[in-house]
Amino acid sequence: RKEVEQDPGPFNVPEGATVAFNCTYSNSASQSFFWYRQDCRKEPKLLMSVYSSGNEDGRFTAQLNRASQYISLLIRDSKLSDSATYLCVVNVDTDKLIFGTGTRLQVFP
Amino acid sequence: NAGVTQTPKFQVLKTGQSMTLQCAQDMNHNSMYWYRQDPGMGLRLIYYSASEGTTDKGEVPNGYNVSRLNKREFSLRLESAAPSQTSVYFCASSEVNLGGTDTQYFGPGTRLTVL
Numbered sequence: 001r002k003e004v005e006q007d008p009g010p011f012n013v014p015e016g017a018t019v020a021f022n023c024t025y026s027n028s029a030s031q032s033f034f035w036y037r038q039d040c041r042k043e044p045k046l047l048m049s050v051y052s053s054g055n056e057d058g059r060f061t062a063q064l065n066r067a068s069q070y071i072s073l074l075i076r077d078s079k080l081s082d083s084a085t086y087l088c089v090v091n092v093d094t095d096k097l098i099f100g101t102g103t104r105l106q107v108f109p
Numbered sequence: 110n111a112g113v114t115q116t117p118k119f120q121v122l123k124t125g126q127s128m129t130l131q132c133a134q135d136m137n138h139n140s141m142y143w144y145r146q147d148p149g150m151g152l153r154l155i156y157y158s159a160s161e162g163t164t165d166k167g168e169v170p171n172g173y174n175v176s177r178l179n180k181r182e183f184s185l186r187l188e189s190a191a192p193s194q195t196s197v198y199f200c201a202s203s204e205v206n207l208g209g210t211d212t213q214y215f216g217p218g219t220r221l222t223v224l
Contacts, residue, residue, distance in 0.1 A: 004151075042217070044199070044215050046212055046213070087151070096154065096167070097213060099151045
């Protein structure tokens with residue numbers, strides 16, 4: 001089983017739609033969780049951290065379910081500029097992160 | 110602040126040639142990392158350095174060496190390039206927050222082709 005698994009997509013959604021991505025992780029000792037965004041042929045950039053209580057940043061909401069070992073990202077009111085690959089990231093110890101292969105989102109007009 | 114910089118941006122090598130990828134950060138981070146990214150594989154850790162003077166192997170270290178020259182710079186060397194090393198290479202640096210989280214900042218990447 002991969003340490004971090006994501007649905008590769010692509011998710012094709014119209015502008016204004018709500019879309020959700022899920023990610024599962026295998027190491028129950030993991031403490032830190034993140035969503036990164038990667039545009040085509042660019043470097044990954046931190047989108048948001050994921051906290052146990054869940055957190056929201058504008059149109060983006062991240063949730064963590066430790067019992068089921070999954071993380072979710074919800075994007076509301078999708079914009080064309082949200083088109084990118086979203087990487088689920090989990091730490092395995094203080095200094096190392098494991099990256100999922102990413103879920104590709106394409107928002108169309 | 111430039112953040113994390115990498116050189117070169119593109120490189121084509123012949124099998125057996127050697128080269129060094131350079132990375133520098135100006136954020137005073139202790140930890141630095143080298144990843145490779147291949148289609149369908151995600152980012153895989155090659156080597157990392159938790160602090161100046163230390164380096165450790167990651168998931169895919171074979172065929173690579175690294176040097177943590179000082180706190181700012183972390184280089185990756187391919188001694189004898191192979192076609193399997195064709196990939197996009199990203200350098201990253203990180204801080205460890207008070208909460209124990211680990212935010213990584215990436216350079217723009219080096220696209221390497223080995224013929």
